[in-house]
Amino acid sequence: MKILVTGSKGQLGQSLVRLLEARNDVEFIALDRDKLDITNKQEVDSVVVAFSPDVVINAAAYTAVDKAESETKLAAAINRDGPSFLAEAAQKVGAALLHISTDYVFDGKNAEPYSEQDQTAPQSVYGQTKLEGELAVASACERHIILRTAWVFSEYGNNFVKTMLRLAETHDNLNIVGDQLGGPTYALDIAKALVLISDQITTGRDVEYGTYHFSGLPHVSWYEFARAIFSAAEKQTLIAKRPVLKSITTAEYPTAATRPANSKLNVQKIFNHFEIEASDWQRALNDLSAYQNNG
Structure with a gap:
């Protein structure tokens, strides 16, 4: 199985x-924007045709949900045009395209x-550009899976879990939004889902292409998620004392982009x-130390 990963x-x-x-049974190349600019059609065509992946x-x-409100062209280029170019290239070489989307649609x-x-x-530029990306993928590549997810966190990069752990070191009290509900989703679980789907595609199993939802259970508010993070961190002795949390409304924490009040996915x-x-x-x-040790 040959897999090309973007956004590595x-x-x-x-x-x-x-x-x-x-x-051992997978040949893959994983490229970030410094190696593959998905907004450059010629670059996308060249890389995809040269590697000729199965998936x-x-x-x-x-x-950057809030920045997208002012960086509309950049958001559209990456979230709409890039997926469109990838879908066209995948169709050209007979590959399946697995594309990540969001609850913000x-x-x-x-x-x-x-x-x-x-x-x-x-309700936001981010959500609109992601929806346009979905539509572009669906129209350009017959063998496509659009996977909508929500509230992604991991040991890598910036996310809510890592932010909470960092704030716990400097804050005794934290106000957390309590009227937005969703399913926190561990990035490695998304990766496992994508690889499993790729396996089924390449082994010739009958796959129903189209749109799927994948996120975490149980559904919680950001406030409840924060409470669970601090409870786990305290049990693992990663923080000396958990901050006192106060549940606030979305109206009390204004942002440039409108967030969905219900991000729960079936x-x-x-x-x-x-x-x-x-x-x-x-x-x-269960092992939050890994979240503290990765950049």
Whole structure:
């Protein structure tokens, strides 16, 4: 199996590299923007045709949600144009494209977890450009999997878990938003899901292409997630004392981009088709020392 990974230095990209390096039956190249600018069509065509992968996993994205409100062209180039070029190149060489998307394609006003069939209605530039990327992928590459996820965290890069651990060193009190709900998702679990899907594609199993949701359970608020992080950190003696947490509303913590109040994703379809279970984010907090030791 030959796999091309984009966005190799991001949270998901590094998790994918970690998994693929342990596989003797996979030939892969993992490229970040310094080696492959996905917004450059000629560059994308050249790399994809030269390597001729069985599967392209696009883990590259513009994820600075608030900055996207002012950097609209850059966000669109990376989240819409790049996936479009990758999809066209994948179609050209007969590869499947696995593309990562987001809960931000929804408006967050549903009471129940969002299914793949629910109406999209992004409320931010980030969400809009990610939706445009989904549409571009679906129209340009027949063999595509769009994987929507949410609240991603890992030992790598910047994320909510690492921010909380850092703030615990300097703050006795923290205000955390309590009226946004979602499923924290461990990046290594996303990587495992993508590799499993890739295995099924390349071994000739009957794969239903299209859009899937994958995120963590149980669903919690950011406040509840923070509480779980500090509880785990305290048990692991990584912090001397947990900060006192106060649950606040979204209105009390204004941001440039509108966040969905409900980021809960229904993950039944991916289990039905691939037997992939929801990310166990609580288990992923069992060794928080790894989150302190990675940049």
